[in-house]
Amino acid sequence: MIKKNVWLVLYATLLAFLSVSLFLKIQERNLTIKLNNHNLSADAYLIKLKDRMTIAQLDNKLQNSSKLEDVQVHYQDKKSKNITYFYGVGNFAVPPMISGSFFALADFKSEVNVAVVGKNLENKLYTPKDQSYLKIDNKYIPVLGVMGNHQGSDLDNQIFISISEQQRAKVLANNFRIVIDGKRALDKKSVKKVLSASSVRHINRKHFLIQQDSWVVSHLSEFLGLAVVTLAFLSGALLCILFARRRYLEAIFLKRDIKKFIFDDWQFFALFNGLGTIFGIIIGLLAFDITEYIAIFVYNFAVYLLTNCLYIVLLKRQIKKLNKGD
Incomplete structure (x- = not known):
C-alpha cells in the first residue's frame, strides 16, 4: 500500500509539473503573437x-x-x-x-x-x-x-x-x-x-485571427501535450485499479464491508493523487517564470476531478466483475 501511494504521488507530481511547463510554452507563444504585432x-x-x-x-x-x-x-x-x-x-x-x-x-x-x-x-x-x-x-x-x-x-x-x-x-x-x-x-x-x-x-491580422478563431491551431503542440498529460493522468487511475483488485480479494476474504472498501480506497487515491498534483504545480511555478496562474489551476483541478470520477467508475465495475466471477 505504501509503495502504491509513493508511486502515485511521484507520478502525479511529474504530470502536474509537465502541465505547468506546457502552460509556460502557451504563455511564451501568446507573448510572441503579441510582439509580432507591435x-x-x-x-x-x-x-x-x-x-x-x-x-x-x-x-x-x-x-x-x-x-x-x-x-x-x-x-x-x-x-x-x-x-x-x-x-x-x-x-x-x-x-x-x-x-x-x-x-x-x-x-x-x-x-x-x-x-x-x-x-x-x-x-x-x-x-x-x-x-x-x-x-x-x-x-x-x-x-x-x-x-x-x-x-x-x-x-x-x-x-x-x-x-x-x-x-x-x-x-x-x-x-x-x-x-x-x-x-x-x-x-x-x-x-x-x-x-x-x-x-x-x-x-x-493573421496572427490574431488564428488566435481568436482557432486557439488549437495557434497552440497545436501545447494542446497535444496537454491531451497526452490528461490521458496519462487517466491511465494512472487504470493502473491503480490493478492494485485495487488484490486488495478487494483480501477484503472479501476478511469479510469487510464493500461500500466502505470502495470509499476508503477512493479516499486514499484522491488524497495521494491530489498531493502529487499540488507538489507538481508548486515545483513548476518555482522553476518557471509564470505570469498567468488561473489556467494552470483550472486545468489541473478539472483533470483531478475527471481522474477521480474515472477511478470510482472503474473500481465499481471491477468489483462487479469480480462478484460475478465468484
Whole structure:
C-alpha cells in the first residue's frame, strides 16, 4: 500500500509539473503573437478620423477623456512599416526590455524626439559616451532603451518614437495608420465618440485571427501535450485499479464491508493523487517564470476531478466483475 501511494504521488507530481511547463510554452507563444504585432493586444482597434486632426489634438482628446484609460496609440508610418510614433496615457502596456527603459509619461512632453528600438537595431546605434542615438533622415534621436526577448519576434525590428510637443502640433494624424489599444479591452462606442472617428474596427491580422478563431491551431503542440498529460493522468487511475483488485480479494476474504472498501480506497487515491498534483504545480511555478496562474489551476483541478470520477467508475465495475466471477 505504501509503495502504491509513493508511486502515485511521484507520478502525479511529474504530470502536474509537465502541465505547468506546457502552460509556460502557451504563455511564451501568446507573448510572441503579441510582439509580432507591435505589442498590441487582440482587442486593438484601427480607427479612421472624420475630420483633419493633428496628433496633438487627438492625444489631447485621449488625455482629457475619463472613458478611455491606460491606453496607447500607435501612429504607424504608411511608407515604413518599422516606424511607429507612440503616445500613451496612464498605465499602458509596456513591451519586454533588454536594456534601458520604455517611454515614461514625461517623455510625451519632451521638447525633443526620443526613441525605443528593437534589439536587431542595437548595433546600428551611435553611442559616443553614455547616450545612444538612432540616425533617421540625417537626424540623431536619443534612444531610451532596447526592446525584445530571448525568443525573437517582429518587434526586434521596430522603432517606436515619441515626438516632441512642437512636432505633434504640426503633424496630421490622418497621414498615419492609427491604432489604439488598452490595457483592458476598450469599448468600441467610447473610442468612436471620444476620438470623433468615422470607423472603428479590430485589426485584421493573421496572427490574431488564428488566435481568436482557432486557439488549437495557434497552440497545436501545447494542446497535444496537454491531451497526452490528461490521458496519462487517466491511465494512472487504470493502473491503480490493478492494485485495487488484490486488495478487494483480501477484503472479501476478511469479510469487510464493500461500500466502505470502495470509499476508503477512493479516499486514499484522491488524497495521494491530489498531493502529487499540488507538489507538481508548486515545483513548476518555482522553476518557471509564470505570469498567468488561473489556467494552470483550472486545468489541473478539472483533470483531478475527471481522474477521480474515472477511478470510482472503474473500481465499481471491477468489483462487479469480480462478484460475478465468484
